[in-house]
Amino acid sequence: MAGLFQRALRLRTALRCLYDYSTLSRSTATLSPVDFHRPFLTCSSEQVLASTRKLHAGAEGSKVSPSAAPERLPFCRVTEEDLAFFRKILPGRTIVDPDLVEPSNVDWLKSVRGSSEVLLRPQTTEEVSQILRWMVTKSTERCLSSHQTFSHVLFSSYSYCNSRNLAVNPQGGNTGLVGGSVPVYDEIILSTSLMNKILNFDSISGVLTCQAGCVLENLSFYLEERDYIMPLDLGAKGSCQIGGNVATNAGGLRLLRYGSLHGTVLGLELVLADGQVLDCLSTLRKDNTGYDLKQLFIGSEGTLGVITAVSILCPRKPKSVNVVFLGCETFEQLLKTFQLCKGMLGEILSAFEFLDSECMRLLNTHLKLPNPISDCPFYIVIETSGSDPTHDAQKLHNFLEDAMTSSLVSDGTVATEEAKIKALWSLRERVTEALTHDGFTYKYDISLPVERIYQLVTDMRKHLGNQAKSVVGYGHVGDGNLHLNVTSPSKDPALLAAIEPFVYEWTASCRGSISAEHGLGLKKRNYIYYSKQSQAVALMGNIKAMLDPKGILNPYKTLPDNLKQ
Amino acid sequence: KCPRVSPVVTLCYCFVSPQIRVKPDNTGVVTDGVKHSMNPFCEIAVEEAVKLKEKKLIKEVVAVSCGPQQSQETIRTALAMGADRGIHVDVSGKDYENLGPLQVSKILAALAKQEDAQLILLGKQAIDDDCNQTGQMTAALLDWPQGTFASEVSLEGDKINLVREIDGGLEHIKINTPAVITADLRLNTPRYATLPNIMKAKKKKIATVKPADLGVDLTSRLEVLKVEEPPQREAGMKVETVEDLVVKLKEAGRV
Numbered sequence: 001m002a003g004l005f006q007r008a009l010r011l012r013t014a015l016r017c018l019y020d021y022s023t024l025s026r027s028t029a030t031l032s033p034v035d036f037h038r039p040f041l042t043c044s045s046e047q048v049l050a051s052t053r054k055l056h057a058g059a060e061g062s063k064v065s066p067s068a069a070p071e072r073l074p075f076c077r078v079t080e081e082d083l084a085f086f087r088k089i090l091p092g093r094t095i096v097d098p099d100l101v102e103p104s105n106v107d108w109l110k111s112v113r114g115s116s117e118v119l120l121r122p123q124t125t126e127e128v129s130q131i132l133r134w135m136v137t138k139s140t141e142r143c144l145s146s147h148q149t150f151s152h153v154l155f156s157s158y159s160y161c162n163s164r165n166l167a168v169n170p171q172g173g174n175t176g177l178v179g180g181s182v183p184v185y186d187e188i189i190l191s192t193s194l195m196n197k198i199l200n201f202d203s204i205s206g207v208l209t210c211q212a213g214c215v216l217e218n219l220s221f222y223l224e225e226r227d228y229i230m231p232l233d234l235g236a237k238g239s240c241q242i243g244g245n246v247a248t249n250a251g252g253l254r255l256l257r258y259g260s261l262h263g264t265v266l267g268l269e270l271v272l273a274d275g276q277v278l279d280c281l282s283t284l285r286k287d288n289t290g291y292d293l294k295q296l297f298i299g300s301e302g303t304l305g306v307i308t309a310v311s312i313l314c315p316r317k318p319k320s321v322n323v324v325f326l327g328c329e330t331f332e333q334l335l336k337t338f339q340l341c342k343g344m345l346g347e348i349l350s351a352f353e354f355l356d357s358e359c360m361r362l363l364n365t366h367l368k369l370p371n372p373i374s375d376c377p378f379y380i381v382i383e384t385s386g387s388d389p390t391h392d393a394q395k396l397h398n399f400l401e402d403a404m405t406s407s408l409v410s411d412g413t414v415a416t417e418e419a420k421i422k423a424l425w426s427l428r429e430r431v432t433e434a435l436t437h438d439g440f441t442y443k444y445d446i447s448l449p450v451e452r453i454y455q456l457v458t459d460m461r462k463h464l465g466n467q468a469k470s471v472v473g474y475g476h477v478g479d480g481n482l483h484l485n486v487t488s489p490s491k492d493p494a495l496l497a498a499i500e501p502f503v504y505e506w507t508a509s510c511r512g513s514i515s516a517e518h519g520l521g522l523k524k525r526n527y528i529y530y531s532k533q534s535q536a537v538a539l540m541g542n543i544k545a546m547l548d549p550k551g552i553l554n555p556y557k558t559l560p561d562n563l564k565q
Numbered sequence: 566k567c568p569r570v571s572p573v574v575t576l577c578y579c580f581v582s583p584q585i586r587v588k589p590d591n592t593g594v595v596t597d598g599v600k601h602s603m604n605p606f607c608e609i610a611v612e613e614a615v616k617l618k619e620k621k622l623i624k625e626v627v628a629v630s631c632g633p634q635q636s637q638e639t640i641r642t643a644l645a646m647g648a649d650r651g652i653h654v655d656v657s658g659k660d661y662e663n664l665g666p667l668q669v670s671k672i673l674a675a676l677a678k679q680e681d682a683q684l685i686l687l688g689k690q691a692i693d694d695d696c697n698q699t700g701q702m703t704a705a706l707l708d709w710p711q712g713t714f715a716s717e718v719s720l721e722g723d724k725i726n727l728v729r730e731i732d733g734g735l736e737h738i739k740i741n742t743p744a745v746i747t748a749d750l751r752l753n754t755p756r757y758a759t760l761p762n763i764m765k766a767k768k769k770k771i772a773t774v775k776p777a778d779l780g781v782d783l784t785s786r787l788e789v790l791k792v793e794e795p796p797q798r799e800a801g802m803k804v805e806t807v808e809d810l811v812v813k814l815k816e817a818g819r820v
Contacts, residue, residue, distance in 0.1 A: 326760075372757035404760055413757040417602045420757075 065496065066526035069112075070561045072185045075167040075552065078118050082134070082166065086120055089130050093194065095119040104189045107182045108175050108236075109441065112522060114183030116169065123194045125211075125269060125277055125308040131190065132306065133275025135166040135552055165550045170302040172244025173215065175236040177443055180301050180521025181244070184556045192243050195308065198222060200283075207266060207283045209311040212243025228314045231258035235429040243307040249299030251517035253429075256478040257350040257385065258315055261298055268294040269309035273548035283311045296543070301519050302554040304547045318350070318385035320392045323421045324400070326412035327376030331454040334378050337408045338450075338478065341382060344399040348392055351383035352478030356457070359431045359472045366437035367430055372423075373411040380409075380477075381428045389416075431474050431483075439469050440491045444484040444503050447513035453482045456506055460484060463502060467495050481516040504530045520558045528560050537563065591791050593662070603639045606688025608646075610748040612755040613718060614686050615647035622720045623684065625649045629676060631669055633657040637771055644766035645758035651771035652676065656783070660776075663785040665694075668776075670702035675779035677707060682743065684725075689714055689747040700747035710740035714749040 086094040095101055096118055105114045122128045167187035174181045183189060192213035200209040206228055210219065217237040220230050232245065234252035244250075246268065249261050258264060267282035280294050297305050328334045338352060357377050363369045373379075386392040396414070403409040415421045435441045448456065457473035464471060468486045475483040484503065488495050504514050508530040515524050515531075528537055541563040544551070586595045603611075614626045628643035630636040631654040640651035654672055656664055677685060690697035704711035712718070716735070717728035729736040730749050758766075776783050804810045814820040 325757075370754075373759050400760060401764070404764060409760070412760040414760070414763065415757075419605075 065493075065500075067500070067523040069184045069522065070556055073167070073551070073555055075165055075187075075555070077186065078166065078188065083118070085134055086118070086131070089127055090120055090122060093121040093123070095121065101189070104171060104174060104191065105182055107177075107179055108239075109177060109436070109443070111440075112179035112182055112184075114169070114185060114187065116183040116186050116189050119189045119191060121191045121194045125195075125271060128190065128195075128271045128306055128308055129275045129277050131275075132168065132271055132273060132552075135168055135188070136274055136550055165552050167552050167555050168306075169554055170243075170247070170306045172213065172241035172247070173236065173239040175240045176244070176248060176521060177445070177518045178515070178521030178523045180248070180519055180554070180557050184522060187555065190306065192241060192306075192308070195243075196241075199309065201226065201228075202283065203228075205283070205285070206314045206316065207311055208314050209267075209281065209283060209309065210242060211309050212246075212307045213241050216240050216242060216245060223314055224317055227317045229317045231264040231313065231315055232261065235432055242310050242312070246298055246307055246310055247300060247302050248519045249517070251476065251479065251481065253351050253353065253383075253476070255476065256352055261312075262295060264313050265294065265298055265310060266313055267311040268297055268307055270297055270305035270307050272305045273550065273553050277308075278305065281309055281311055285313065299519070301521065301558045303544060303558045304553065306553070318387065320384075320386050320389035321350075321416075321421060322384045322392060322396055323415045323424045324380075324382040324384075324396065324412060325372055325415075325424045325427065326380040326382065326403070326409045327373050328378040328380065328408065329376060329410055331378060333408045334380060334477070335451060337380060337403055340403060340406075340408065341399060344402065345382070345384055345395055348384040348386040348395060349382070349478075350385040351381065353381040353428045353475065354477040355379050355381075355428055355431055355474035356454075356472060358470055359434070359474045360427075362434040362438055362470065362472065363427060363431065366434045369427060369430065372413050372427075376410055379427070381424065383425075428474070431472070435470075435472070435485050435487060439487040439489045442486040442488075442496065442499055443518070444482075444486075444499075444514075445475075445516050445518040446482045446484060446503070446507050447480055447516035448482060448507065448510050449512070450477065450480045452510055453477060453480065456482060456503070457484055459506065460486070460499070460503065464495070464498055467492075467498055479516075501527075501530075507531070522557050525556075525558055526560045526562075587792055587794050591793055592789065593792050601635060603642055604688050604691050604693075606690060606692070606748055606750070608688070608755040609750070609752050610686040610688050610746075611643045611646050611648060612753045613746075613748055615756075616753065617718075617720065618647065618649075627652060627680060627682070629654065629673070631656050631664060631672055631776075633661055640771050641766055642758060644769045644771075645763045646756060647762070648769075650769055652680075653771050653773045654779075655773050655775055660783050663783065665785060665787060666696045666698035666702055667786065668781070668783050669699050670706055671781045672776055672779060673699070673703045674706040675781055677703075677743075679779070684742060685709075685745045687745070687747050689749050700745050704745040707743075707745070709743050709745055711745045711747075712738060712740050713747040715746050716749050716751045718746060718752065 083094065083096065098117070101116060101119045104119050105116055106112070120131060122131060167183075167185075168190050169181075169183045169187040170190045170192070171181050172192050192211070195211040195213035196215065196218070198208070198210040198214060198219070201207070201222070203226055208219065208223065208228075215238070216230060216232070216234070219242060220233070220237065223229055231254060232250060232252040233254045234240065234245075234250060240250070246261055246265055251260065266284065267280050268278075269281040270278045272278055278293070297307065326337065328337060334354060341349060341352060356379070357375065360371055360375070360379060364371065384392055384396060393416075400409075400412065400414070404412075413424075415424050446456065453475075454473060457471065461471045464486065468488055470485075470487045472485050472487075473482055474485075475481050486495070486499055504527050507514050513531045514527050518524075520528060537560065540559060544559060585599070587593075588595055611626075611628065614623070617623045618626050626648040628640050628648040628651045630639050630651070633656070637651075637653050640648075640653055644651055654676075673685060676682070685700075685703060687700045687703075689700065691699075700713055701711060703709075712725060712727035712729065714730045715727050716730045717726075719726045721739075723742050725740050725742060725744055725746070727738050727740065727746065729738065730751065802813065804813055811820065
């Protein structure tokens with residue numbers, strides 16, 4: 001027996017060398033132009049294309065910037081055998097055509113680009129489980145079925161088991177803003193887009209159970225027919241998927257009223273890194289039996305497990321919705337209006353958002369959306385949701401009268417029908433879109449003490465001077481969440497150096513969060529220490545190592561580079 | 566020389582909910598609890614009237630609505646947009662259910678005479694019944710010229726230049742005042758009623774009248790036999806090849 005293992009060891013080394021040369025190099029050295037001309041590498045044109053793309057990605061950002069991609073980790077490359085397996089599990093849903101894979105390689109902001117060559121589109125949890133099991137290990141049964149002799153089996157299983165690890169990038173609607181949803185290198189993209197079935201809806205408790213790939217807006221339509229609504233709402237609703245929302249603990253426009261996903265998600269079904277299916281898909285409102293595991297995965301950004309199904313508690317559809325669009329002269333008045341609002345509209349208040357005059361200018365210029373009221377330095381969008389139109393109208397009327405007579409508000413308008421409500425909301429929801437037309441956007445999503453929110457915008461404007469094209473502030477002021485955006489005609493490393501780490505240091509000085517709801521993804525992973533103690537981050541690393549020892553789930557994201565993987 | 570016309574703008578108070586259900590007895594649609602507000606085309610008419618007043622081409626804008634107590638909300642919105650005063654013609658209950666274009670035009674004709682109006686502006690049609698008859702009937706009852714489907718209106722002396730949107734393109738006509746004009750979608754974009762104006766509107770007057778006061782008989786000459794939903798749209802079918810398509814078409818008896 002010992003002799004067999006001795007030979008196995010030697011053969012293992014030999015096979016590994018062969019393996020090295022039969023696919024692209026697994027070396028972690030920086031891919032410089034010289035590497036592409038190595039004569040002994042047999043590169044398919046596809047692979048060359050992929051590498052060139054990766055090179056462009058590498059050349060764009062400064063190697064020094066903490067938000068740039070790190071070096072490629074020693075994951076395996078995809079082989080024909082892998083593709084054959086995927087094609088067997090997902091017939092017709094294993095995409096390798098570069099044109100079809102490309103949109104999934106780039107994020108919504110067109111700011112990060114990966115070079116994945118494979119896009120997988122499973123339809124069931126079982127398929128996801130099989131895929132992940134393949135990614136980490138190759139079982140002996142499979143070896144036995146495909147090889148002739150026992151010894152050959154043993155040698156191949158030794159050579160593959162330890163080295164087989166393929167990186168995976170779970171992807172939902174690809175609307176994330178921190179580069180967390182697209183590959184950095186050639187990670188296989190695991191798309192949940194075809195997992196879009198609604199599994200169950202209980203009309204008494206309001207609990208919706210569905211697969212992770214359901215688009216948020218479609219869930220909203222489904223629920224509205226049944227007199228319910230989703231507890232979260234965001235501008236990306238037409239494309240984002242519930243699995244991604246949960247993985248990023250998305251906040252959105254209704255958080256003020258219905259709370260975060262940590263409270264509204266009742267259960268999750270996940271596939272762990274080794275392919276194990278973890279069924280925590282409870283629909284119970286209260287269940288204190290052991291550690292609440294799902295909380296770990298909500299907001300984990302696809303690094304601890306792949307969410308395949310969600311059960312979520314949904315509120316009743318309000319009978320009366322009113323939207324008010326107000327204008328204020330100063331931010332102090334805006335904050336006083338917020339206090340007045342909470343006092344007089346508290347129980348029906350469902351959203352309190354703000355945007356500044358710069359945002360209005362961009363909306364007017366790029367999207368041709370007119371200002372419904374006169375020009376003011378600050379604008380507020382207030383939404384009320386209640387069960388009685390007459391009562392709500394009375395409360396709203398009283399509030400508006402107070403606000404106007406005490407001169408907290410200088411102008412405003414009210415909407416009670418669908419079309420007008422949509423029009424007023426679009427002034428807040430489409431700011432992100434307007435910014436993309438203004439140039440290259442640097443986005444910051446910060447949590448601060450409410451009274452200091454706009455100070456950051458003013459300080460940033462002073463700090464940047466003429467370097468930036470536009471500096472705008474808007475966001476969920478009711479939640480203390482500012483979206484600070486800076487645009488420039490094109491990507492500008494000098495501008496980036498001026499913004500960062502100024503913005504993070506400013507935030508840290510108020511003990512704020514450098515990412516209120518967008519998450520860390522690729523771009524902000526190394527800034528985690530501005531908002532979290534190193535002991536906490538170290539513990540996060542331990543949890544990651546326990547759940548994903550090979551680190552194949554969404555590598556290079558969320559946790560900082562200097563943590564031992 | 567600009568005419569000092571005072572237009573009467575009539576507003577439809579109709580339901581604007583996207584989900585309508587037919588009553589179980591098929592006599593009509595369910596209106597209880599369904600959101601009602603100003604007809605979008607009427608909003609455009611109000612906007613046009615207010616614009617003409619801002620250009621000082623007309624003297625006063627009066628907003629009119631026929632319906633139950635709640636239709637006063639619609640008049641308030643018009644007042645917030647810039648109308649000077651409102652008239653609420655109180656019609657409720659069975660009378661309201663039977664209220665159709667003919668009855669409304671009779672009311673408007675009577676009001677026009679009473680108010681000495683020179684211009685009546687309406688939306689081209691209500692989005693709940695899609696009749697597109699009130700404007701035309703009102704003009705006929707008053708024996709006034711009519712400019713329907715207006716996408717551009719301009720006053721020239723005591724005449725009105727109108728551009729109408731018709732199937733063949735755009736028609737330019739010139740009509741005398743007094744006249745009836747119905748507004749089409751592209752006439753203007755209605756303004757938002759801003760808070761200061763909403764507050765001011767609360768102080769503007771809305772007079773209430775009954776149809777009987779105007780000498781109008783509301784009996785309907787129409788009887789609704791049945792209201793039913795359109796046939797359910799069936800799912801489509803995807804085929805792989807042209808041959809399959811031909812086979813499927815033959816099966817369905819279409820070829």
